[in-house]
Amino acid sequence: MIKILLFADLEEKAGQREIDIDSTAMKVGDIRKYLVEKYPQLTAIKSALPAINEEYAQDDVEAKSGDIVAFIPPVSGG
Amino acid sequence: MGYKKLFEITEKEIIIQEVVNKVIDRNAGAINTFIGTVREMTKGKKTLYLKYDAYIPMAEKKLQQIGLEIQSDFPDAHVAITHRIGKLKISDIAVVIAVSTPHRSDAFTASRYAIERIKEIVPIWKKEHWEDGEEWIGDQLEKTPYPSGKPSKEDLT
Numbered sequence: 001m002i003k004i005l006l007f008a009d010l011e012e013k014a015g016q017r018e019i020d021i022d023s024t025a026m027k028v029g030d031i032r033k034y035l036v037e038k039y040p041q042l043t044a045i046k047s048a049l050p051a052i053n054e055e056y057a058q059d060d061v062e063a064k065s066g067d068i069v070a071f072i073p074p075v076s077g078g
Numbered sequence: 079m080g081y082k083k084l085f086e087i088t089e090k091e092i093i094i095q096e097v098v099n100k101v102i103d104r105n106a107g108a109i110n111t112f113i114g115t116v117r118e119m120t121k122g123k124k125t126l127y128l129k130y131d132a133y134i135p136m137a138e139k140k141l142q143q144i145g146l147e148i149q150s151d152f153p154d155a156h157v158a159i160t161h162r163i164g165k166l167k168i169s170d171i172a173v174v175i176a177v178s179t180p181h182r183s184d185a186f187t188a189s190r191y192a193i194e195r196i197k198e199i200v201p202i203w204k205k206e207h208w209e210d211g212e213e214w215i216g217d218q219l220e221k222t223p224y225p226s227g228k229p230s231k232e233d234l235t
Contacts, residue, residue, distance in 0.1 A: 007133055008203035009214040047216075051201075054136040070133055070201070074216030077130070077137075077161060077202030078114050078173055078193055 005070040013041045029059030085141035089164045097174040100158035106178035110185035114173035130163040133201040140200040148188045155179045
């Protein structure tokens with residue numbers, strides 16, 4: 001199980017912050033594609049930066065079961 | 079002195095002095111503070127209030143990373159940053175940065191660096207609420223963030 005976290009606009013569009021994917025290993029880029037297929041309203045996920053276990057990661061990195069993969073939309077703190 | 083959390087996301091009102099107190103140091107000759115507040119007018123649009131949200135554990139880690147980046151440039155610097163989330167009114171304090179260094183110039187530079195860096199890598203988002211709508215705000219720097227890098231000198235001028 002890989003846990004997905006969505007924030008801000010993505011969270012609102014998906015209607016939830018957390019999504020579980022029943023997979024033992026999946027590349028971040030494939031997770032992104034999977035999410036857009038399942039939730040077509042998440043088009044903005046294209047401009048989100050992925051993070052695995054609270055550290056920014058690239059699309060070619062593989063997430064494993066137990067990992068938390070977050071999609072970080074452009075930030076606006078400060 | 080008790081345990082001090084130097085890099086913090088909070089839902090409570092930020093007490094400026096508490097952040098400043100965390101960087102007091104006998105070898106410091108300067109403490110610079112940056113206080114970010116909620117602005118009413120943005121590009122002619124009137125904000126009623128803001129809501130901030132964050133990926134809290136990662137945001138606190140990234141604030142800490144900013145502190146370490148500052149200390150790699152200024153080893154004697156002490157850095158504390160608190161960012162508030164939740165619903166904020168106009169003029170409420172959203173973020174307080176305090177940096178102490180032996181000499182004032184470094185404290186100014188580091189404080190400026192910290193706020194610019196927050197807007198690049200720290201997973202915090204604000205939603206502006208107007209009379210006629212609301213929107214999550216993103217990419218205020220109008221450029222692609224680069225989480226592992228640093229802003230160039232030009233970004234800080």
